[in-house]
Amino acid sequence: MSTENEGTAVPPAPSAPPVPVETPAASAQNAAPEGGAPTAQIPSVPPGAPGAPEQTPAYAPMGAGTPDPYGHGPGTPGAPGHGAGTPGAVPAAEAGWPPPPPATPAYADGGGSGAGGWGSSYGQPAPKPKNGRGGLVAAILVAALVAGGVGGGIGYSLAKGNDNATGSTTVSAPSNSGDVKRASGTVAGVAARALPSTVTIEAESTNGEGGTGTGFVFDKQGHILTNNHVVADAVDGGKLTATFPDGKKYDAEVVGHAQGYDVAVIKLKNAPSDLQPLALGNSDKVAVGDSTIAIGAPFGLSNTVTTGIISAKNRPVASSDGSSSSKASYMSALQTDASINPGNSGGPLLDAQGSVIGINSAIQSTSGGGLGGSSQSGSIGLGFAIPINQAKNVAQQLIRTGKPVYPVIGASVSLEEGTSGAKITEQGASGSAAVTSGGPADKAGLKPGDVITKLDDQVIDSGPTLIGQIWTHKPGDTVKLTYTRDGKVRTTEVTLGQRDGDS
The missing domain is CATH 2.40.10.120 (Thrombin, subunit H)
Structure with missing residues (x-):
């Protein structure tokens, strides 16, 4: 669009x-x-x-x-990501932008x-x-x-002539009608x-x-x-x-x-x-x-x-x-x-x-x-x-x-549809880890396979939605992530990391 x-x-x-x-x-x-x-x-x-x-x-x-x-x-092949990636996933922050x-x-x-x-x-x-x-x-x-x-000029001349004709019903606006005051x-x-x-x-x-x-x-x-x-x-x-x-x-x-x-x-x-x-x-x-x-x-x-x-x-x-x-x-x-x-x-x-x-x-x-x-x-x-x-x-x-400067969570999420959230991939780009060691997601306890369904009160239905929501924040901001693991709903707080530049 x-x-x-x-x-x-x-x-x-x-x-x-x-x-x-x-x-x-x-x-x-x-x-x-x-x-x-x-x-x-x-x-x-x-x-x-x-x-x-x-x-x-x-x-x-x-x-x-x-x-x-x-x-x-990281992202899996076939989808852009925020970390390294396996197909269809978003690469980790360290991955190529x-x-x-x-x-x-x-x-x-x-x-x-x-x-x-x-x-x-x-x-x-x-x-x-x-x-x-x-x-x-x-x-x-x-x-x-x-x-x-x-x-238009010809039409005006004809109209003016008709105004002077007997029986004309046209009415001329006041000469100052164009001076409209607009709030x-x-x-x-x-x-x-x-x-x-x-x-x-x-x-x-x-x-x-x-x-x-x-x-x-x-x-x-x-x-x-x-x-x-x-x-x-x-x-x-x-x-x-x-x-x-x-x-x-x-x-x-x-x-x-x-x-x-x-x-x-x-x-x-x-x-x-x-x-x-x-x-x-x-x-x-x-x-x-x-x-x-x-x-x-x-x-x-x-x-x-x-x-x-x-x-x-x-x-x-x-x-x-x-x-x-x-x-x-x-x-x-x-x-x-x-x-x-x-x-x-x-x-x-x-x-x-x-x-x-x-x-x-x-x-x-x-x-x-x-x-x-x-x-x-x-x-x-x-x-x-x-x-x-x-x-x-x-x-x-x-x-x-x-x-x-971009805020990041240091984990690769899939960009595929039908995951009912942003799923952290099993592997990052070029074989790297899906969750960056020592990164924000790692410190918050997130693991490959976790599906993030909310960021604060905003529903997350896909990887791209998660990216867009994270980018409304600044590096250093703390956000609450709701995710599912093994069928159970969990929550954790993540302090966003930082990536400089577009590449």
């Missing part, structure tokens, strides 16, 4: 909206070329994900031999290099059009708009305050590929918060720019990025002194049914505002572009029905007061195709955002050190 594309192939530049159909005569003489600007398809929801349609499992199956990269426990990407997730934004996961997918920006196709589409669109303006709590009021602090990000790799996403002002020093998959193409020597709604464009550089969290911080070069950071809310206090406002650049249409509600909380989401080289991202997401499409990734999800409660990151997709296809799915009312409390902690860490 995702709002932007990222992944193996950088998504194409956002395509322009369809052009109005011409008159029959014109259409007959000039048939439009087949296809529009290329767009990347968003992967579908991985199998088995909670709440995912039966035909689209929440998590994508992992290939055999893939260890869990997150250090929450990223776990295998979900089967068919897609990113929510239009830029970046990863696609979604579990009921969400990273939205990538459509790859830049080649041979001028994108420009052609834009030109046709402009022509259509100009024609529409001409028609600060209205959607229009919130949008007016937030838009000036939201930017459209364009990332381009050294080979010219790239995409479009969104970000927002994090502090007065010029730091912009966004998704990792939005800026991934510009990490290694690429080009990065941020454009404000007033048209001012700035070059930027990546300060730090976290693949696992799908969070990144960039900094404007020669940042203006009048930056206004968006106020950060408290995502822990959000309730299902609360109003939401999303701002972004869906399909390249910058400064787009959509509304909805919080549909669910703590939704386990694993997203990736599905490529063999990509690393999966895990989150315990806020679910919203606000319209989110490729290009929205990295943009703010606001509450009714205009405070940021999340970063739009992924969408559930019904598309069965992979990235780089000829079509791209749009919003179906299932969008997912990274809770701002978690994103803020990650961003502050990236600004301080440039590298992310």
Whole structure:
């Protein structure tokens, strides 16, 4: 699920909206070329994900031999894990980091290099059009708009003439009717305050590929918060720019990025002194049914505002572009029905007061195709955002050190479905121990075969759900784990360990 594309192939530049159909005569003489600007398809929801349609499992199956990269426990081949792994398990914290990407997730934004996961997918920006196709589409669109303006002018002249005719029943509005005062709590009021602090990000790799996403002002020093998959193409020597709604464009550089969290911080070069950071809310206090406002650049249409509600909380989401080289991202997401499409990734999800409660990151997709296809799915009312409390902690860490820090339990858990919890594997990645000797899980008395069913009060139904919940905490936090062993329910407290960096 995702709002932007990222992944193996950088998504194409956002395509322009369809052009109005011409008159029959014109259409007959000039048939439009087949296809529009290329767009990347968003992967579908991985199998088995909670709440995912039966035909689209929440998590994508992992290939055999893939260890869990997150250090929450070794993983068995075929599933990413947090420790060393046997098939289908998550590798221990010491194991190689990223776990295998979900089967068919897609990113929510239009830029970046990863696609979604579990009921969400990273939205990538459509790859830049080649041979001028994108420009052609834009030109046709402009022509259509100009024609529409001409028609409107003629219509106005005719209407004005009719107003003076005898028997006219039209009524003119007062000349000051346009001076509407909008309360600060209205959607229009919130949008007016937030838009000036939201930017459209364009990332381009050294080979010219790239995409479009969104970000927002994090502090007065010029730091912009966004998704990792939005800026991934510009990490290694690429080009990065941020454009404000007033048209001012700035070059930027990546300060730090976290693949696992799908969070990144960039900094404007020669940042203006009048930056206004968006106020950060408290995502822990959000309730299902609360109003939401999303701002972004869906399909390249910058400064787009959509509304909805919080549909669910703590939704386990694993997203990736599905490529063999990509690393999966895990989150315990806020679910919203606000319209989110490729290009929205990295943009703010606001509450009714205009405070940021999340970063739009992924969408559930019904598309069965992979990235780089000829079509791209749009919003179906299932969008997912990274809770701002978690994103803020990650961003502050990236600004301080440039590298992310992940909390771990030091045990490999299986990513297979049907385990009714997160099962600690019998063996870790590459034959290592499933439970790291002297690690958090070992000290808490956990053993291979134990099935973790709760973390504090949160139900754990799979390995990916456990990973997402652990990552909402910080290294050093103590959590209570409920697990079953030999048919008996037990509890234990675990003080989370730490893993630095994405690899």
